[in-house]
Amino acid sequence: xxxxxxxxxxxxxxxxxxxxxxxxxxxxxxxxxxxxxxxxxxxxxxxxxxxxxxxxxxxxxxxxxxxxxxxxxxxxxxxxxxxxxxxxxxxxxxxxxxxxxxxxxxxxxxxxxxxxxxxxxxxxxxxxxxxxxxxxxxxxxxxxxxxxxxxxxxxxxxxxxxxxxxxxxxxxxxxxxxxxxxxxxxxxxxxxxxxxxxxxxxxxxxxxxxxxxxxxxxxxxxxxxxxxxxxxxxxxxxxxxx
Numbered sequence: 241x242x243x244x245x246x247x248x249x250x251x252x253x254x255x256x257x258x259x260x261x262x263x264x265x266x267x268x269x270x271x272x273x274x275x276x277x278x279x280x281x282x283x284x285x286x287x288x289x290x291x292x293x294x295x296x297x298x299x300x301x302x303x304x305x306x307x308x309x310x311x312x313x314x315x316x317x318x319x320x321x322x323x324x325x326x327x328x329x330x331x332x333x334x335x336x337x338x339x340x341x342x343x344x345x346x347x348x349x350x351x352x353x354x355x356x357x358x359x360x361x362x363x364x365x366x367x368x369x370x371x372x373x374x375x376x377x378x379x380x381x382x383x384x385x386x387x388x389x390x391x392x393x394x395x396x397x398x399x400x401x402x403x404x405x406x407x408x409x410x411x412x413x414x415x416x417x418x419x420x421x422x423x424x425x426x427x428x429x430x431x432x433x434x435x436x437x438x439x440x441x442x443x444x445x446x447x448x449x450x451x452x453x454x455x456x457x458x459x460x461x462x463x464x465x466x467x468x469x470x471x472x473x474x475x476x477x478x479x480x481x482x
Contacts, residue, residue, distance in 0.1 A: 241271050242386065244358040246328075248347035259333040259344050261293075263361040265311065265383060267326035269318045274373050275465065279325040281369070281377040284311040290381075293331045295339050297364065297384040305340035306333040308383055329361065329383060343385060361385055370466070434460045 243264040251258045266277050293306040309330040316326045334340040343359070350358055362384050369377035433439045439446060439456035446452035450472060457468035 241266065241269070241277075242360045242362045243267070244360045245347070245385075248344070248351075259335065259340075260309065261306075261331040261333060261347065261359075261361075261385065263329055263331070264314075264316055264326050265329040265361050265363050266380075267316055267318065268324045269321060270373070275375055276373060277375045277378055279313060279327055281375070282327060282380055283368075283378065284308075284327065284329075284380045287311065287329075287363070287365075287380040287383060291383065293333070293383050293385055295343065295384070296386040297362075303339060304334075305337060305343055305385065306331050308332075331361070331383065331385070357387075359385055359387055367466070432460065 243266075246262045246264065248259070248261050251260050266279065266282060268276055268279055270276055287308050288310060291308050292304045293308060295303045295305050309332050311327050311329045314326050314328045315323045318324045333344050347359060349355065363380045364382040364384060365378055365380040367375050367378050369375075433456065437456075437460065439448075439452055439460060441447060446456065448455065453472055454465075454468055457463040457471065458465050461468075463471075
């Protein structure tokens with residue numbers, strides 16, 4: 241889940257001015273596949289102790305823009321659900337780092353009265369215990385600052401990965417090991433859409449990015465949500481260098 245930043249402000253810590261972002265990082269509301277993260281089961285220790293803030297879920301030093309400072313339990317108003325448990329985070333943005341400086345500059349520009357857009361955050365971690373759609377226990381390791389309200393994957397990377405894998409498979413022939421996932425328009429990942437939906441375009445890019453890919457695998461292809469997520473994450477990690 242993606243949550244808009246609440247504010248950005250400078251704090252003074254031991255005489256040093258720090259650029260800090262404040263955001264709800266998680267809340268007990270259903271996501272795109274109706275999963276709900278229970279806030280009292282979230283372990284944010286690794287996030288605060290050793291985690292990073294990155295830009296748009298991307299790896300590498302160029303995209304590590306800051307450090308999570310703290311997390312606190314709170315509540316928010318959720319449409320149709322009333323007050324629900326949530327977790328707020330504070331993120332320190334590095335100074336003198338080009339991408340961090342660009343994020344801060346954008347945050348300041350979005351303070352303008354007529355600005356209607358906000359950057360947002362989403363957490364990265366792992367599920368430790370699940371009961372149906374309830375994620376009872378989770379471990380949070382990093383946090384992403386992003387302009388895209390999508391699941392924690394770069395939809396551009398996923399689209400490129402799927403197209404690249406399919407192109408390599410077609411070029412190598414039907415018996416190639418790279419063809420084992422059958423990534424063609426009538427294959428395992430794509431296949432027909434249900435309920436009158438058209439989840440992907442003719443160029444095989446998903447209309448709603450990674451969220452659309454996940455929804456298609458679960459609703460149209462009948463995959464278990466955890467299996468679908470694992471597949472997308474695995475493709476993203478193994479093919480992002482393509």
